[in-house]
Amino acid sequence: MTPRDVALDMARRIEPSGGRETVVDPGAGEGSLLLAAAETILSRAPGTELDLFGVELDPKLAAVASAALSSVEATRTEIVVDDFLATHQDAVSRAAHALESASVVIANPPYGGGREYDFFASCNQRCPPGTQLIFLLPLEFVDRVEGLSDVTPLTGRPLGVTTGHAIVRHLAGTPVTVRPIRETIRQGRFSVLTGVKLYELGGGSPKQTPDVIRSKPFSSTHPRLGWLPCVRTGDVQRDSVQLGRLWVEYGDHLAHPKDIARFSGPKVFVRRVPIWSERAIGAGYNDDTVLCAGDVLVVREPSDDADLLRGLSRWLNTRSAASLMHIRRPMLTRRDSFPKFSVKDLAAVLANAPPDDALHQLSNRPIAA
């Protein structure tokens, strides 16, 4: 759910017309965005005739939203329990009607599986031209979509997650182009794999309990017999991987242990938050059995060619690799918003890596200062 200060930050971007306003939230949750929008509009333009309309998949949340909005002096308030995306196939549904008369859409849509793109595209296409669309979106969305009217990246971690967010204010009908969401990256010589997730409520076997999450029994800053080193972002510097700051008892009790094979043998660890102060992505070669956490990716090569991977690590630390990443993900330089790149971002950069013989040559070169 959107924290109150972020909801108000979004709402203050609404420019009230002074007449009638229809405000829509297509994934209304507990109604916090509609509430912030209503308060802002009524304080700036008292006497506004206000229609509040929300769609929410979860009936319990919808009931909370209805109760939260009951005190607002709106002309009409309606929270419909429905699937916003499915609703759109039904041209006569109430949600479709609300969108067709919307003057403001305020939304923090569900993320993942392309849903944030679908929510945004639906509103951009179906609302009358000029409707103010105020969305809270991941920075990755901002990097993918060209033509957005106004983007304000948020600093810090206001949503408590380690992915950067931005408030997007866009006028409906202004065309945008979206780089394909379910893009296929040409399968190259390398595979990019994710790290382990140590703790998550209900994750792992047996299922992790709140006590496990609190006491963190499977990780330690000191080595223990049979435990494995696990690297995190700060441990991966240009062509170096520092071990020994975190040790993990590997096994099914971890939230998402992943297959141990990816962590054994020749591999390159790549940090998902680049070292922009050095204009480098940040990659290091390693061939021991070493785990990495979710903020680090693992690059493997099918024949486990150690020299090739050493060369690849050198190349990944060059400015040309950093530029390729930067072109794809310009928002990564917003260090105060903590954006990370994804498996696909790295796979796309690797698709442009030099040929094998050039990487072999690079592997023999001394490490640049």
Ligand SMILES: C[S@@+](CC[C@H](N)C(=O)[O-])C[C@H]1O[C@@H](n2cnc3c(N)ncnc32)[C@H](O)[C@@H]1O
């Ligand atoms: C990130 S929450 C935001 C909730 C609220 N707008 C806020 O900002 O606090 C997204 C909400 O969208 C709802 N949701 C997810 N998929 C949906 C769909 N297809 N149609 C309608 N609501 C959906 C979820 O149940 C959740 O309450």
